[in-house]
Amino acid sequence: MDIYREEILDHYKNPRNFGPTSLKASRGERVFKARETNASCGDVMEMAVVLKGGRLSAIKFEGEGCAVSMAAASMLTEKVKGKKVAEAEKMTDDEMIGLLKIEVGPTRRKCATLGLVCLRKALP
Amino acid sequence: MLDVNKIKKDFPILSRKVNGKRLVYLDNAATSQKPKAVIEAEVEFYRRHNANVHRGLHSLSEAATVIYEEARKTVAGFIGGEADELVFVRNATEGLNLVAWAWAAASLKRGDEILTSVIEHHSNLIPWQRLSRAKGLKLVVAGVAENGVLDMADFANKLTRKTKLVAIGHMSNTTGAINPVAKIVKMAKRVRARVAVDAAQSVPHLKVNFKDLGVDFLAFSGHKMLGPMGIGGVLIKKERQEEMEPFLTGGGMISEVWPQRATWAAGVEKFEAGTPNVAGAVGLAAAVEYLTKLGMARVYEHEKKMVAYALKRLGEIEGLRVIGPKTTESRGGVISFVMEGVHAHDIAQVLSSEGVAVRSGHHCTMPLHKRLKLAATTRASFYIYNDKKDVDALIDGLKKVKNVFT
Numbered sequence A: 001m002d003i004y005r006e007e008i009l010d011h012y013k014n015p016r017n018f019g020p021t022s023l024k025a026s027r028g029e030r031v032f033k034a035r036e037t038n039a040s041c042g043d044v045m046e047m048a049v050v051l052k053g054g055r056l057s058a059i060k061f062e063g064e065g066c067a068v069s070m071a072a073a074s075m076l077t078e079k080v081k082g083k084k085v086a087e088a089e090k091m092t093d094d095e096m097i098g099l100l101k102i103e104v105g106p107t108r109r110k111c112a113t114l115g116l117v118c119l120r121k122a123l124p
Numbered sequence B: 001m002l003d004v005n006k007i008k009k010d011f012p013i014l015s016r017k018v019n020g021k022r023l024v025y026l027d028n029a030a031t032s033q034k035p036k037a038v039i040e041a042e043v044e045f046y047r048r049h050n051a052n053v054h055r056g057l058h059s060l061s062e063a064a065t066v067i068y069e070e071a072r073k074t075v076a077g078f079i080g081g082e083a084d085e086l087v088f089v090r091n092a093t094e095g096l097n098l099v100a101w102a103w104a105a106a107s108l109k110r111g112d113e114i115l116t117s118v119i120e121h122h123s124n125l126i127p128w129q130r131l132s133r134a135k136g137l138k139l140v141v142a143g144v145a146e147n148g149v150l151d152m153a154d155f156a157n158k159l160t161r162k163t164k165l166v167a168i169g170h171m172s173n174t175t176g177a178i179n180p181v182a183k184i185v186k187m188a189k190r191v192r193a194r195v196a197v198d199a200a201q202s203v204p205h206l207k208v209n210f211k212d213l214g215v216d217f218l219a220f221s222g223h224k225m226l227g228p229m230g231i232g233g234v235l236i237k238k239e240r241q242e243e244m245e246p247f248l249t250g251g252g253m254i255s256e257v258w259p260q261r262a263t264w265a266a267g268v269e270k271f272e273a274g275t276p277n278v279a280g281a282v283g284l285a286a287a288v289e290y291l292t293k294l295g296m297a298r299v300y301e302h303e304k305k306m307v308a309y310a311l312k313r314l315g316e317i318e319g320l321r322v323i324g325p326k327t328t329e330s331r332g333g334v335i336s337f338v339m340e341g342v343h344a345h346d347i348a349q350v351l352s353s354e355g356v357a358v359r360s361g362h363h364c365t366m367p368l369h370k371r372l373k374l375a376a377t378t379r380a381s382f383y384i385y386n387d388k389k390d391v392d393a394l395i396d397g398l399k400k401v402k403n404v405f406t
């Protein structure tokens, strides 16, 4: 059961940066939000990022989905938090899947990249 | 009683391994596996008889035409219809679209109503949505009762003199519930509404008789009933055929053609434009012969036993909830369920690693899932080659799911 290795299950059960996406912008900050669904699974995800000085100073996501989509989004938020916008924007689907370190079949690719798609949509 | 061990041997795919495990195929509502007899019938057509039909008078073409028309007779007879009532199409979806565009578009007028239900497969919903928008018809949708079956009171309320067509599924591909089609026909007749039945799930699993049911249209897919993919049919009453326009147009469906106009062939040929799937029809006829030998009453009884056993064993899994009827009454071999705290896709993925094939998602019934407030469910569906050991494998797999996720 490689796909459900410990790290994935850990992120699924205790997702990082998970919680209300109603972030407020302070001085010098801007908040961007997006919502993405995966209709074929019924997955929904919302992501909010706070940008400050060209960096993702904060990121939150919430939603419902399978272990792969939730764990992937959680790992993604850890990866991009604090990074420059340009860096986050550069991230490819394959890099996202690479983070998971599992084999992702064609039907699960959409799950694995749901968070990334949502993030791209959120970034200005 | 079906001799399942013997039946299993007829299906080459069942002897293969999946992820190193025995294949336990429980996705029969999506498509069934094919017995050797069907695979060989299709191959045999291409090996020995391949020629186009209705076109040539060379021996092969004539033989192919005879074979194709024999297949039509065999398949129609299996469902209690006449050969001249059966139009071969690719699948149930195409059959329902044919009814929408060749009959309803020609017969219904602005303001007329089509009554369907929230339980329907998208194939028996979206054609009506599109047609209604194009023709100014009203699509009325009956609801679902507590236990996942059609809400008959709501249905009766919504069936009025304005209803010109009732489009209803015979058996749900999500809950397995079987609708009382004979009763629905009686009710529809009182308001002079026509009835189209999506029989994609019923024809493979129970004795269906087109004539006795008294419906106007009945669509089904060959691939769900041991037949090849790409062949199915829609049975259409003669009186309705007379009211119909063609569906697709081109070769094979004409009587005479001039540069600016054409007249249509008589009978079902009018609805079969282009070269048909002859090999598929031959394969489907072989499937029908296979099922006939087993006997549809026994097929149904077998699946009923499987459902009874599966329902009992699913009850052992804490936090698992079955969607739809919890008994074997008026239902077929389809069980959908949810498990607390585990997404349907994760269930299916763990099961797959154990060789168990189930479906996860919305099973093309999004409106039903929305109504039941479910994003996705997991579905196990049975057929003639499944036995208790397969159910046991499912249960063992689900216990493994629990271990992984709790």
Ligand SMILES: Cc1ncc(COP(=O)(O)O)c(C=O)c1O
Pocket (backbone or CB within 6 Å): B029, B030, B091, B092, B093, B094, B121, B123, B124, B169, B171, B172, B173, B198, B200, B201, B221, B364
């Ligand atoms: C109830 C029902 N209707 C229609 C269909 C559509 O069948 P097909 O995809 O073969 O056209 C299916 C199967 O997917 C079904 O289960």
